[in-house]
Amino acid sequence: MLELLGDNSWIAGKVLVATWETIYMVLTSTVLSYLVGLPLGIILVTTAENHIMENKGFNRVLGSIVNAARSVPFIIFLILLIPLTRFLIGTSIGTVASIVPLTFAAIPFVARMVETSLKEIEWGLVEAAISMGANVRQIVTKVLLPEAMPSLLLGFAITAINLVGYSAMAGIVGGGGLGTLAYYYGYQRYEDTVMLITVIVLIILVQGVQMLGDNLANKIVNKRR
Amino acid sequence: MIEIKNLSKIYAASGQEVLALDDVSLTVKKGEVFGIIGLSGAGKSTLIRCINMLEKPTRGSITVDGSEITSLSKSELRLARQKIGMIFQQFNLLSSRNVYDNVMFPLEIAEVPRPEANKRVQELLELVGLTGKAGMHPGQLSGGQKQRVGIARALANGPKLLLSDEATSALDPQTTRSILKLLKDINRKLNLTILLITHDMNVIKEVCDRVAVIDNSRIVELGDVLEVFSNPQTPTSHSFVNAVISKEVPAELLHSSTERNGDTVAKLIRVSFIGASAGEPLISSMIRRYDIDVNIIYGNIDRIKDTPFGNLTLELIGKPGLLQDALDYLRNQGLEIEVLGNA
Numbered sequence: 001m002l003e004l005l006g007d008n009s010w011i012a013g014k015v016l017v018a019t020w021e022t023i024y025m026v027l028t029s030t031v032l033s034y035l036v037g038l039p040l041g042i043i044l045v046t047t048a049e050n051h052i053m054e055n056k057g058f059n060r061v062l063g064s065i066v067n068a069a070r071s072v073p074f075i076i077f078l079i080l081l082i083p084l085t086r087f088l089i090g091t092s093i094g095t096v097a098s099i100v101p102l103t104f105a106a107i108p109f110v111a112r113m114v115e116t117s118l119k120e121i122e123w124g125l126v127e128a129a130i131s132m133g134a135n136v137r138q139i140v141t142k143v144l145l146p147e148a149m150p151s152l153l154l155g156f157a158i159t160a161i162n163l164v165g166y167s168a169m170a171g172i173v174g175g176g177g178l179g180t181l182a183y184y185y186g187y188q189r190y191e192d193t194v195m196l197i198t199v200i201v202l203i204i205l206v207q208g209v210q211m212l213g214d215n216l217a218n219k220i221v222n223k224r225r
Numbered sequence: 226m227i228e229i230k231n232l233s234k235i236y237a238a239s240g241q242e243v244l245a246l247d248d249v250s251l252t253v254k255k256g257e258v259f260g261i262i263g264l265s266g267a268g269k270s271t272l273i274r275c276i277n278m279l280e281k282p283t284r285g286s287i288t289v290d291g292s293e294i295t296s297l298s299k300s301e302l303r304l305a306r307q308k309i310g311m312i313f314q315q316f317n318l319l320s321s322r323n324v325y326d327n328v329m330f331p332l333e334i335a336e337v338p339r340p341e342a343n344k345r346v347q348e349l350l351e352l353v354g355l356t357g358k359a360g361m362h363p364g365q366l367s368g369g370q371k372q373r374v375g376i377a378r379a380l381a382n383g384p385k386l387l388l389s390d391e392a393t394s395a396l397d398p399q400t401t402r403s404i405l406k407l408l409k410d411i412n413r414k415l416n417l418t419i420l421l422i423t424h425d426m427n428v429i430k431e432v433c434d435r436v437a438v439i440d441n442s443r444i445v446e447l448g449d450v451l452e453v454f455s456n457p458q459t460p461t462s463h464s465f466v467n468a469v470i471s472k473e474v475p476a477e478l479l480h481s482s483t484e485r486n487g488d489t490v491a492k493l494i495r496v497s498f499i500g501a502s503a504g505e506p507l508i509s510s511m512i513r514r515y516d517i518d519v520n521i522i523y524g525n526i527d528r529i530k531d532t533p534f535g536n537l538t539l540e541l542i543g544k545p546g547l548l549q550d551a552l553d554y555l556r557n558q559g560l561e562i563e564v565l566g567n568a
Contacts, residue, residue: 128317132331133306146321224320225364
């Protein structure tokens with residue numbers, strides 16, 4: 001690849017750094033969004049009608065908040081969260097600063113992904129646990145989460161992939177990573193090579209994450225078969 | 226062991242109230258196998274699920290082993306549930322765990338210390354005959370093996386009561402028999418009370434001591450299995466019994482072809498017998514005593530739990546007076562006689 005670049009070999013360094021920045025942003029914000037989104041998803045499922053912590057009113061309110069947050073386009077999220085980002089990080093520009101809007105944008109998405117995964121579990125399994133005298137914590141940690149693990153892993157991969165896309169968008173407003181590289185060099189300086197390489201790296205990243213997710217999920221499913 | 230008093234359950238479904246259980250009362254004795262039979266939708270599933278409060282009763286009370294389950298606090302109810310095992314039609318095993326860990330599951334819930342729990346799991350796997358399958362996942366097991374895991378799991382915390390929610394309904398007849406045999410064994414070995422629901426009278430016949438027939442949300446008949454089988458009181462019970470024990474005589478056999486003399490008549494009767502009387506030569510002694518001919522049209526013998534039970538359709542031919550005497554004789558010997566007609 002380096003030989004192909006010829007006297008453009010400076011690009012390689014830039015791409016490497018940008019790729020690392022993207023991976024760092026995406027991974028951190030995915031993990032952080034799960035710290036909040038996973039419990040939210042669990043609460044969304046378990047407070048639903050006829051579930052183990054049924055609370056219809058609370059469920060409806062929480063569901064509406066999640067939906068409202070999900071309907072805000074990411075680009076607006078980016079701008080809306082600038083004050084918060086400044087408060088938390090001290091600046092609204094750069095890789096670390098991007099993690100804030102990425103995380104917040106992903107939380108409602110993660111909550112719904114987790115909710116969907118946990119909803120797939122046969123009610124009979126939950127009922128069996130109830131019949132054995134399990135409490136809510138035991139049902140969540142011993143039934144819902146382990147049973148939904150393959151689906152949860154796929155959800156994790158999808159979230160990470162979404163955040164790769166979002167991180168590129170954040171890059172345009174100075175978020176760092178491959179997005180910034182593509183925008184400053186590829187778009188503003190007409191460096192088509194940079195643009196092309198950025199896109200290729202993004203494709204590889206997305207493929208890699210998806211394959212990793214699929215493999216892990218399949219491994220678990222096969223073991224259970 | 227279980228005392229159900231005036232239990233009612235009303236479901237509110239899309240603005241409409243559905244009565245699933247209507248003033249049900251029954252008592253299950255310690256150590257017995259009690260069966261509840263009914264068609265789907267009759268309310269039997271709701272009934273069994275009320276006993277460990279998977280369904281909340283609308284009215285009435287349920288007492289299990291002295292404690293009123295319907296009035297326990299949440300944490301008391303959890304403890305009570307640990308002492309009530311339950312097995313299911315769809316087994317409900319955790320696919321995330323292997324056989325060993327599935328049996329371990331209720332012990333984890335009850336927070337039994339590891340060494341003790343490990344020992345217990347080994348014992349249980351041995352009891353249900355799955356020692357070699359500990360490391361397998363539920364997906365690799367047959368239906369019968371899955372239900373064995375379900376039974377081991379249900380017994381993990383040493384319950385006094387086992388609830389069986391159509392546990393054999395997803396199994397083939399042969400596997401059903403082996404699972405029923407296992408249930409019978411643990412009933413005897415552990416003096417475990419079993420309450421089961423089913424739509425299959427064979428299950429009742431194989432393992433139950435007493436049976437309640439539920440129809441249209443109410444218990445319409447309740448008694449010893451033998452009693453209900455030999456003398457069902459309601460049309461619902463009749464059809465359940467007939468599904469297992471064929472009493473219907475093929476129509477073409479009902480037309481007598483026996484030649485008779487001028488003053489003899491023929492009567493078609495059905496004789497039912499239970500237990501000991503099945504072993505006595507009552508028919509031949511009747512023939513010897515009274516001057517009549519007997520033509521055997523149809524016969525059937527079965528076994529309910531450990532008691533022989535059967536019925537015989539006979540054509541009696543002789544002088545009218547003698548026929549009447551012969552019938553009285555059989556009745557006096559304690560046989561159940563039903564006159565089907567004059568052939």
